Amino acid sequence: MTALHILVTAGPTHEPIDPVRYLANRSSGKQGFAIAAALAARGARVTLVAGPVALPTPPGVTRIDVETALEMAAAVEAALPVDAAMMVAAVADWRVDRTAQKIKKGPDGPPTLQLVENPDILATLAASPLRPRLLIGFAAETERVTEHATAKLTRKRADWIVANDVSGDVMGGAANAVHIVTAGGIESWERLPKDEVAARLADRILATLAPNGSATFDTPDTHCYDPAMSGSITIALKRLPHGEGLPLPVYATEGAAGMDVVAAEETVLVPGARAAIATGFAIAIPPGYEVQVRPRSGLALKHGITCLNTPGTIDSDYRGEVKVILANLGQEPFAIARGDRIAQLVPAPVQRAVLEVVEALDDTARGVGGFGSTGR
Ligand code: CTP
Numbered sequence: 001m002t003a004l005h006i007l008v009t010a011g012p013t014h015e016p017i018d019p020v021r022y023l024a025n026r027s028s029g030k031q032g033f034a035i036a037a038a039l040a041a042r043g044a045r046v047t048l049v050a051g052p053v054a055l056p057t058p059p060g061v062t063r064i065d066v067e068t069a070l071e072m073a074a075a076v077e078a079a080l081p082v083d084a085a086m087m088v089a090a091v092a093d094w095r096v097d098r099t100a101q102k103i104k105k106g107p108d109g110p111p112t113l114q115l116v117e118n119p120d121i122l123a124t125l126a127a128s129p130l131r132p133r134l135l136i137g138f139a140a141e142t143e144r145v146t147e148h149a150t151a152k153l154t155r156k157r158a159d160w161i162v163a164n165d166v167s168g169d170v171m172g173g174a175a176n177a178v179h180i181v182t183a184g185g186i187e188s189w190e191r192l193p194k195d196e197v198a199a200r201l202a203d204r205i206l207a208t209l210a211p212n213g214s215a216t217f218d219t220p221d222t223h224c225y226d227p228a229m230s231g232s233i234t235i236a237l238k239r240l241p242h243g244e245g246l247p248l249p250v251y252a253t254e255g256a257a258g259m260d261v262v263a264a265e266e267t268v269l270v271p272g273a274r275a276a277i278a279t280g281f282a283i284a285i286p287p288g289y290e291v292q293v294r295p296r297s298g299l300a301l302k303h304g305i306t307c308l309n310t311p312g313t314i315d316s317d318y319r320g321e322v323k324v325i326l327a328n329l330g331q332e333p334f335a336i337a338r339g340d341r342i343a344q345l346v347p348a349p350v351q352r353a354v355l356e357v358v359e360a361l362d363d364t365a366r367g368v369g370g371f372g373s374t375g376r
Contacts, residue, residue, distance in 0.1 A: 003045040004209055007082040007132070008036040009089035009121065011051030013069045017113065018103045019094045020263060025090050029053035029351040030089030031176060033197035036061045042202055047082070049075045051089055069095060069118035076121055081247045083209055084134035086201075087158075089123040106221070126157035129260055129341055130247050133206055139163040146188075149181045156264075159183075162201065162356075180204075233347060235291070236284040240264075240269050240321055243280020246338070249345050258294060258344030261324065268335045269328035274308050276323040277342055292346045293324055299342070304330025307343055316350075 010032020014022040036048040037058030046061045049072055057063040063081070066072045068093045076085070094115035103111050122137045128219060137158040139149040142165065149163030161181040163183030177191040189197070237248065242264050249259035285291055293312035299305040308327040324343045328334050336342065 003043055004084070004206070005045045005047070005082045006039050006205070007047050007049065007076065007079050007085040007299065008032055008039070009049045009051075009072060009076065009085075009087045009091075010036065011053040011055075012090050013051045013072055013092045013118075013164070014067050015069065015092045015095040015118075017099055018098055018101065023092060023094075023096060024052075024333055027051070027053075027090035029055050030174070031056060031197065032086070033195045034194045035086055035088060035201055038195075038198040038202035039153055039205065043225075044202075044206065047079045049079065049089070051091075056343040062279065068092075069121070071203040073119050073121045073124065076125065080130040080132075082132050084136070084205055085125060085132045086136045086138075086205070087125075088138045089121075090140060091121055092118055116286060120156065122158060123156045129250060129252050131250055131252065133250075134159050136160045136162060142167040146179050146181060146186050149179060150186070153181050153183070197208050202221070231290055233286055235286070235347065238282045238284075240280050240282065242278065246280050248281075253297060256344075259368070260296070260341045261322070261345050263324075263336050263338055263340050263342045266335070266337050268333050269305070269326060270333045271328055271331055275326040276325050276327060277336060279322045279324065282319055282321050283314065284319060285314060287316050288350055289316055290314060291351050292347055292348055293322075294344050294346055296341060303334050304328060305334055305342075311346070314345075 002088040010027075011029030012025045014024050014234070016022045033048070033050070033053075035048045040046045040058055040060035046058075048057070048061045048063045050063055051067055051072065052065070052067055064075045066075050072089060072091060095118050097114040097116045122135070125131060126135055135158050137152060137156055137160070139145075139152050139161050141148045141163060145163050145165045149161045152158070152163075153161045159182065163179045163181055164176050174193055175191050176191050176194050176197050178197055180187045180189070189200070192200075192272050246262055246264055249261045251258075252260050261279055264278040267275060267277065269275060283291065291314040293307055293314065295306040295310055306327055306329060308325045312325060314322060322345075326336070326342060
């Protein structure tokens with residue numbers, strides 16, 4: 001059985017000004033470390049990407065130390081795929097466009113620091129094909145806390161924003177009063193020790209990822225739906241040996257109708273060729289539903305790569321490997337690498353019918369006109 005893999009970022013980042021100076025902020029890392037500890041204590045596999053803080057690594061947590069925002073962004077990307085990510089770090093919004101030499105006092109007066117924007121790690125992850133099922137941001141605000149946090153939820157495309165008011169001694173302090181902001185509303189918690197905030201958040205995260213409670217240790221192998229989307233159905237997914245290590249089908253954006261699915265093999269499709277490409281998993285769709293396999297528009301437009309039987313249907317009683325029948329209608333050979341996104345999966349309700357044989361059909365104004373009878 002595989003543990004849920006959860007990524008936590010924590011602490012500040014240090015942005016060098018020159019070889020001896022840096023820009024920093026007052027984040028202590030305590031809240032992020034406490035969350036990592038609480039998740040690990042509950043059996044999750046936790047990767048903690050930590051900015052420069054002098055805190056002990058919580059038991060059972062894999063820690064990756066970084067200094068700058070760019071290093072943190074790279075470490076987060078390297079940790080994927082994960083089931084959930086909690087971005088607790090106070091990432092510097094800007095770094096210094098720095099010189100390699102130490103800045104010296106001189107006759108020219110004070111130096112000017114040129115700032116360059118850092119990547120938004122949370123927003124980048126939200127838009128990534130490897131977006132985790134549950135993506136949580138933190139917001140440190142000094143005024144209109146929930147209003148700003150609600151705007152941040154939409155802007156960063158997170159599932160939850162945990163907002164706190166840092167106008168007091170929260171940064172570096174031992175207690176925190178947080179508001180949990182989701183698309184469904186705002187829940188405000190009383191001021192609690194950071195360990196208690198962490199314990200409650202960890203419980204809530206695990207309950208969200210494994211709603212039936214029993215699946216805490218094996219959800220990566222059994223669920224591939226986004227619980228944040230309303231009206232979702234549960235589709236059991238079994239990874240096959242050659243699918244190990246590949247990202248599960250995932251919704252690339254908040255409003256995406258289809259989950260992008262990746263290839264579990266590599267091949268080259270010459271012009272005019274077709275092939276059933278392995279995905280490395282099998283699924284059990286609930287009765288009354290199908291999953292449609294549809295082409296990706298970018299591949300179709302740029303390369304002439306389409307699903308030949310589009311929209312393909314995966315029936316609810318099919319338990320074999322999901323394969324995507326791709327055809328190359330373009331003029332160039334098309335190389336597919338393992339892990340490339342090749343199609344999208346769209347679950348849909350099925351309307352079945354019963355046939356009744358009759359002698360005559362009812363009349364309509366159109367009658368038998370068809371096949372272009374209404375004009376071009
Ligand atoms: N964050 C991030 N990468 C950045 C900046 C922020 O991943 N470069 C994440 C933080 O870890 C946190 C969330 O985004 O989860 C909110 O960060 P914050 O700096 O408060 O938000 P901003 O978008 O910078 O908004 P503002 O400065 O207006 O408060």
